[in-house]
Amino acid sequence: MQSRYVTGITIRPLRNGDTETVAALFDRLGDGSREKRFCGGKRRLSDAELASLARVDADHHVLVAYLAGDRDPVGIARLARVNGAAEVAFEVADEYQGRGVGSTLVRELAADARAVGISEFVAMVCRDNPGAVALLKQVAKSLQVTWRGREREFVVGLET
Numbered sequence: 001m002q003s004r005y006v007t008g009i010t011i012r013p014l015r016n017g018d019t020e021t022v023a024a025l026f027d028r029l030g031d032g033s034r035e036k037r038f039c040g041g042k043r044r045l046s047d048a049e050l051a052s053l054a055r056v057d058a059d060h061h062v063l064v065a066y067l068a069g070d071r072d073p074v075g076i077a078r079l080a081r082v083n084g085a086a087e088v089a090f091e092v093a094d095e096y097q098g099r100g101v102g103s104t105l106v107r108e109l110a111a112d113a114r115a116v117g118i119s120e121f122v123a124m125v126c127r128d129n130p131g132a133v134a135l136l137k138q139v140a141k142s143l144q145v146t147w148r149g150r151e152r153e154f155v156v157g158l159e160t
């Protein structure tokens with residue numbers, strides 16, 4: 001896949017091992033965003049976490065969002081394929097939340113997933129993350145929610 005321009009946002013695939021891009025976005029997340037994304041306080045990512053989040057291969061797909069005038073990434077969406085489903089996660093820089101970056105990323109990730117036969121997204125969402133829930137609902141044909149301790153597991157049947 002090549003870069004594409006969608007609703008004012010440039011979306012490109014992450015290169016395998018591009019930990020610098022992952023770290024750059026992490027640095028743009030405030031404490032509250034990190035708490036919601038990682039279900040706990042996280043001041044930094046370890047080298048192993050960075051490597052895992054920057055993994056791109058046949059089963060791991062990552063999209064990065066950029067806006068004109070800002071050279072750093074404003075959002076990331078990733079999936080890890082597990083049979084016909086994919087675990088997904090999203091991050092959007094604090095100053096760009098609520099401006100359509102997450103919505104664009106979730107729609108593009110869902111389109112990429114459907115193109116390779118993935119029919120479900122699975123997401124672990126911290127109990128207080130209405131933004132993540134709203135993103136998942138945008139691409140949901142069906143939705144099942146199960147509590148797993150402090151987190152909710154969402155199984156999202158993708159729209160066709």
